[in-house]
Amino acid sequence: MIRFGPAGIPLSCKGRTLKDGIEDVHNLSLSALEIQMVRAGAYPRPAEDEEVGLTIRDVEEDFVIEILRDGEPISDPEEPIEEEDDLLFMPSPVANTFGDLAGIGHMAQRLDVRLSIHTPYYMDLSGTDEELTYSCIDSIRHAGLILDALDGDIVVTSLGIYDENRPREEVEEQIYGNMGAIVDWWKGSGLKPRLGVEITGQQDVFGSLEQVLDLCTDVGDITPVINFSHQHSRTNGGLLETEDFLNLIEQVAPYCKGGIHTAFAGVEYTDGNETRLTPIKKGDLKFEPLAEALQEIRPDCTVISTSPLLEHDAMYMRIIQERVLTKKAAKDLKERRKSESAAASGE
Structure with missing residues (x-):
């Protein structure tokens, strides 16, 4: 199944609670919601x-x-x-009390809305600022505890920036060590959600495709998260054709037990660095080639709209995906009827 949903409570939602957001997502015929931990203190x-x-x-x-x-x-x-x-x-919690989370999670399951959480966007596990690193580790742990109580799917995080005053190898060693400790705590606490690390959109931030996959291999029990806007920026516009998306998904899929988690938005970039996210219809990163790729391989996949238009672009992507499905079904039907006709006429 391919799910679509917004990064955060829909802009059009009259209420601003997580419960309101889940209900609104369902009413919009969407099936995923990524909770944003903007204030994680x-x-x-x-x-x-x-x-x-x-x-x-x-x-x-x-x-x-x-x-x-x-x-x-x-x-x-x-x-x-x-x-x-x-x-x-x-x-600044996602619910009034921790005890409320179980009921909210049950409602999400009943409405078939898959929940995920994104940690604060500025994360640094490099140890350059020890106090900040400890705070970021706590943010990841707390996201895991919250999502576990919600019976959600995956916690998504980035990991840190490079410091021009430190060797990159030293920064990466610190990130690996901290992620290893988090994974050990995660397993020791019996948390059910997956721990995801996303591809980042800046060259001075840890998180290229290769770095994320190496981390998943070396540390283990980590799921790569495809942020298509970030990957497109890092590769200076490398996601244009259906084959580009297929190649990316096929590299990541072996590490994604439980489904592929992704994010999509329009994007502007310069010299391999994202400058800002845009509505999907703007820029050279188009959803149609991704829709073709998803239709071809039919993965269990969640696509989160990180566009400024949030749920509007999530619905736009869902509509495009449905059109691709309808087009393929019509083509398959036409070919089958042609084959049946040929067989009936003895050709």
């Missing part, structure tokens, strides 16, 4: 007396993401809160 506060003995699912005052006990985070949502604990809460 989390802060400690003492546990209240009435919260002792509860779990983070039971806390109704704040969106509590973890327990801090003796300075160490406890991520198990079944762990009872103790008297001396601090609670790590998110002031």
Whole structure:
């Protein structure tokens, strides 16, 4: 199945909650929604007396993401809160409380809307700024905990920028080490969503196609995420023909157990660097060749619209995909009837 959806709550949605967004996506005949963790900060506060003995699912005052006990985070949502604990809460959460997530996830499944989460767009696991790196690691962990509670599909993240004052090999070694630690924590916590690393759109940011695939191979338990706009920018307009998209998808597909996750938008770029995203109808990155490629290989695939038009371009892509399907079905029917006619006439 090929799913389409917006990166964030639809622009046309009257409500601004995640629940509203999921319902709106469904009503627009879309089937995916990528949650945007724009404000991912989390802060400690003492546990209240009435919260002792509860779990983070039971806390109704704040969106509590973890327990801090003796300075160490406890991520198990079944762990009872103790008297001396601090609670790590998110002031800009995706729901009112952590306990609300399960119900929202059930609603998404009932409406057949596949959920994913994108971590904050500025991420740096290179260790150049240790405090920032620790914060970014926490953002990835917290995205995993949230999406697991929602029973969603994949957490998408980028990993870091190169520092002109440090050798690239040193930066990459730090990124590999931090990702290895995150994967170990992910598996140890029993999180069900996949952990995805996307192709990035800047030459000074870790995340070329080759780097992402090497990371998936060397670290393991990481899924590559195709951001077509980023790849098109990095390759100075390298995605023009159906064969270009087929080649890219075929390289990534072996690493994508559970489906291929992608993002698409129009894009402007200079010297291998993305400058800005645009509506899909603008620029030289067209959806039609991708639609042809997807129709040819029929993967389990999600396409997230990161266009400024969000759901409008998600619906546009869905319509184009349906047209390609209809055209191919008509062609196949015509060829079959021609073959049957030839067989009947003894040719």
